[in-house]
Amino acid sequence: xxxxxxxxxxxxxxxxxxxxxxxxxxxxxxxxxxxxxxxxxxxxxxxxxxxxxxxxxxxxxxxxxxxxxxxxxxxxxxxxxxxxxxxxxxxxxxxxxxxxxxxxxxxxxxxxxxxxxxxxxxxxxxxxxxxxxxxxxxxxxxxxxxxxxxxxxxxxxxxxxxxxxxxxxxxxxxxxxxxxxxxxxxxxxxxxxxxxxxxxxxxxxxxxxxxxxxxxxxxxxxxxxxxxxxxxxxx
Amino acid sequence: xxxxxxxxxxxxxxxxxxxxxxxxxxxxxxxxxxxxxxxxxxxxxxxxxxxxxxxxxxxxxxxxxxxxxxxxxxxxxxxxxxxxxxxxxxxxxxxxxxxxxxxxxxxxxxxxxxxxxxxxxxxxxxxxxxxxxxxxxxxxxxxxxxxxxxxxxxxxxxxxxxxxxxxxxxxxxxxxxxxxxxxxxxxxxxxxxxxxxxxxxxxxxxxxxxxxxxxxxxxxxxxxxxxxxxxxxxxxxxxxxxxxxxxxxxxxxxxxxxxxxxxxxxxxxxxxxx
Numbered sequence: 001x002x003x004x005x006x007x008x009x010x011x012x013x014x015x016x017x018x019x020x021x022x023x024x025x026x027x028x029x030x031x032x033x034x035x036x037x038x039x040x041x042x043x044x045x046x047x048x049x050x051x052x053x054x055x056x057x058x059x060x061x062x063x064x065x066x067x068x069x070x071x072x073x074x075x076x077x078x079x080x081x082x083x084x085x086x087x088x089x090x091x092x093x094x095x096x097x098x099x100x101x102x103x104x105x106x107x108x109x110x111x112x113x114x115x116x117x118x119x120x121x122x123x124x125x126x127x128x129x130x131x132x133x134x135x136x137x138x139x140x141x142x143x144x145x146x147x148x149x150x151x152x153x154x155x156x157x158x159x160x161x162x163x164x165x166x167x168x169x170x171x172x173x174x175x176x177x178x179x180x181x182x183x184x185x186x187x188x189x190x191x192x193x194x195x196x197x198x199x200x201x202x203x204x205x206x207x208x209x210x211x212x213x214x215x216x217x218x219x220x221x222x223x224x225x226x227x228x229x230x231x232x233x234x235x
Numbered sequence: 236x237x238x239x240x241x242x243x244x245x246x247x248x249x250x251x252x253x254x255x256x257x258x259x260x261x262x263x264x265x266x267x268x269x270x271x272x273x274x275x276x277x278x279x280x281x282x283x284x285x286x287x288x289x290x291x292x293x294x295x296x297x298x299x300x301x302x303x304x305x306x307x308x309x310x311x312x313x314x315x316x317x318x319x320x321x322x323x324x325x326x327x328x329x330x331x332x333x334x335x336x337x338x339x340x341x342x343x344x345x346x347x348x349x350x351x352x353x354x355x356x357x358x359x360x361x362x363x364x365x366x367x368x369x370x371x372x373x374x375x376x377x378x379x380x381x382x383x384x385x386x387x388x389x390x391x392x393x394x395x396x397x398x399x400x401x402x403x404x405x406x407x408x409x410x411x412x413x414x415x416x417x418x419x420x421x422x423x424x425x426x427x428x429x430x431x432x433x434x435x436x437x438x439x440x441x442x443x444x445x446x447x448x449x450x451x452x453x454x455x456x457x458x459x460x461x462x463x464x465x466x467x468x469x470x471x472x473x474x475x476x477x478x479x480x481x482x483x484x485x486x487x488x489x490x491x492x493x494x495x496x497x498x499x500x501x502x503x504x505x506x507x508x509x
Contacts, residue, residue, distance in 0.1 A: 050404035073404040084272060086397055087453040094394040098405040104387045130452035150405040 001063040002027050003154055003185055004049060009058035011044045017056065017208075019044050024204055024213040026154065028064065029183040031176075033190055033200035033216075035228065040206045042189045043076070046158050049187070064153070072151025074143050076158045082132055088142050089127045092118060095149030117145040121175065137168030144175060148184075155179060157188045161195070173199050193229060243477050251371045252363045252430060252483075256469050258378035259427035263436075264443035264465035265385045266420050268458050269396045271444045277330045278315060278417075279437035282424045284334035285311045287433035288341035290358050295348040301373055305425045311337075312421035316413055361432030361484035363476070374426045381419045388415060393454050435484040439465065442491035449498035450505070468494055 002025035009022040019041030026032060034042050047053035049060060050073055072095065095117075096110045106114070118124040121141040126134065131142060140160060147155055157176075161169040173195045180186050180199075190196040197203070203219040205212040211224050219225045244250050263279075270276055286304050293303035311333060318329045345355055366374070385392070394402045395412045403409045420440070428436045447461035472487030479486075 050400075052400060052403055067406065071405055073401055075398065075400055081272075084397060085448055085452050085454055085457045086393070090393065090454050091397065094390065094397060094402075095405070097390055097394050097402075098407055100390070105390065128453075132452075146401070156404075 003030075003062070003064050003066045005059075005061040005063060006049075007059045007061065009045075009048065009060065010056050011041065011048055011053060012056040019206065019208055020057070021209045022058070022206070023210060026185055026187065028153070028185060029180065030185040030187075030202060031180045031200040032185075032187045032202045032204055033196040034187065034204045034206065035190065035193065035196070036206040036211075037228075037231070041208055042206055043158055045206065046156055046187070046189060050156065066153055070151065070153040072147030072149070072155045074140075074147050074155075074157040074160050076162070084132060086131050087128050088123060088131060088134070089114070089118075091131055091142055092123075092145045092149060095146035098150050114149060117148050120148070120178075121145045135168075136163050137165070137171065140164060140168070140172060141175070144172075148179065151184060154185045154187070157186070157190075159189050159191065161190065161192050169195060239474070239478065243474070248364055248366070249473075249477070251366050251368065253470075253473060255366055255371055255374045255378070255426070256430055256473065256483075257466060258375060258382070259423060259430070260439060260443075260465040260469040261462050262378050262381040262385075262419070262423040263427060263439040264461040265382065265458060266416065266423060267440035267442075267444040267465075268447070268454075268461055269392055269416055270420065270440060271448075272396050273416075276437070276441050277327060278312070278420060279424060279440040281315060281330035281334040281337075282308050282312055282421055283428050283433045283436045284341075285337040286425055286428045286436075287358050288337035288344070290428075290433075291341035291344040295344050299369075300429065301370055301425060304428075305377075305422065308425045309418060309421040312417040313414065316417045320413075357432075358428075359432050359434050360482050361428070361430050361435060363430060363473075363483045366429060370429070377422050378426055381422055384415070384419060388412065389458075392416065397454075431484040431487065432482075435488050438488045438491060442488070442495060443468070446491070446495045446498045449495075449502040464491075464494055 004026040006022050006024055010020040011018055022045060034045065036042050044053060048055050050071065093106060093110070093114050096106060096114055099110065100106070115124070118127060121144060123138065123141050123145060126138060126142075131139065134142065161172055164172060169192060176186055176188070177199050186200075188196060188200065197216050197220065200216060202214065203212060203216055204210070205219070205224055205228065212219055212222060270278060286308050289304040289307040290300050293300045296303075315330060315333060341358075342355075391407060391412050392415075394407055395409050399409050424436055427439055431439055443461040443465035444457065446464050447457045451457040451460045468490040469487055472490040473483060475481065475490065476483040476486040
């Protein structure tokens with residue numbers, strides 16, 4: 001059973017359809033890269049899967065006991081305001097909240113998992129640092145750690161590397177690989193094709209509708225891919 | 236100094252005012268941190284004008300002021316929240332619309348019934364004599380409820396304030412917590428505006444959190460620091476207003492301004508040292 005199955009999915013803003021005919025599924029341990037030009041509907045699809053935007057047509061079926069409490073999400077980085085007074089620990093811990101239910105505070109189990117994730121990303125020494133004083137790469141790690149606190153089965157990232165320098169981006173992809181190896185499925189929206197194709201297993205290409213869904217090898221051989229990658233290089 | 240306190244607290248009405256004011260200042264500063272960071276600071280201002288309108292109606296109909304203003308203000312808070320989330324009128328514009336309308340209605344009601352008298356002045360700028368004993372009990376119960384609810388939902392309020400989309404995406408009911416913040420804010424404003432006045436109550440929400448954010452860099456420390464600042468400023472303000480016979484609300488705001496300047500200066504010095 002797939003974690004997520006999208007059937008004939010469409011999205012519209014004020015009656016204008018921006019994305020239609022999306023049919024794909026996410027299996028346990030998948031690593032799917034969503035590509036396409038600006039405005040092709042990538043972020044809209046992500047919002048739909050996360051339940052932030054209602055689809056105008058079609059169905060998103062959650063299987064395998066997947067609940068929103070098992071999903072982790074990393075927004076585009078500018079979504080978070082600068083100078084917000086919060087330290088790293090407070091932010092990472094907030095990822096655990098969806099497991100708390102009605103319980104108002106974190107228990108021992110929560111704290112253990114928060115510490116594990118801080119360690120995993122090597123940011124336990126930044127625990128008491130203010131988020132706004134960190135570098136872009138460090139901030140990204142904090143958001144990843146937060147997402148992993150809530151993700152048990154699926155991690156969704158929206159252009160996580162767009163504001164990172166090449167070495168920080170390489171770090172990020174290495175970490176994602178490590179997470180994927182724990183059989184947590186990953187869906188990533190990315191402009192960084194080289195790095196994404198190196199790591200991901202499947203590609204979903206959108207141009208206001210679904211153009212391609214399949215393995216990376218098949219995608220690279222396809223005409224769409226050749227055309228798309230040429231257009232990206234020309235920019 | 237000590238004698239002044241003894242003298243002050245020999246008046247029952249002052250004791251009542253100080254107790255309620257203390258609790259309301261704490262509520263306002265707790266909520267203020269979240270409101271300022273969510274860019275909703277003007278909600279306090281809008282709601283206080285609604286409070287003014289509802290007080291005018293209550294006095295025209297000879298009803299208990301809090302019993303009328305609390306439901307109306309709570310209702311408007313929900314409307315504001317809904318409107319700023321969904322509609323094409325943006326949040327700040329809808330707040331401006333609402334506060335102007337409420338003010339206009341309030342002024343008309345007052346001028347039709349009593350003429351523009353001392354009452355209007357009291358509503359706009361607050362009066363420490365405004366609290367009756369039954370008001371005081373209600374205020375104490377409600378403000379303690381606000382504080383307890385805030386503490387219980389502290390972590391969730393943090394999550395919704397910091398990154399609402401993430402919270403929503405991982406299954407935290409962000410809408411519910413936004414409504415909770417709106418409800419608590421509405422309660423706090425209705426309770427505080429009799430003393431602080433419609434024009435000044437929003438400062439109780441905005442100043443302490445902005446002051447605290449100059450020096451504190453974590454959410455928890457900002458919350459704790461702003462409650463302390465708010466309580467201290469309230470107390471100094473009341474004493475000054477008693478000593479020099481100036482309006483309480485205005486003197487509290489002035490103490491808050493001075494506190495903000497001191498913290499800005501401290502922040503500047505700290506940056507220079509680095």
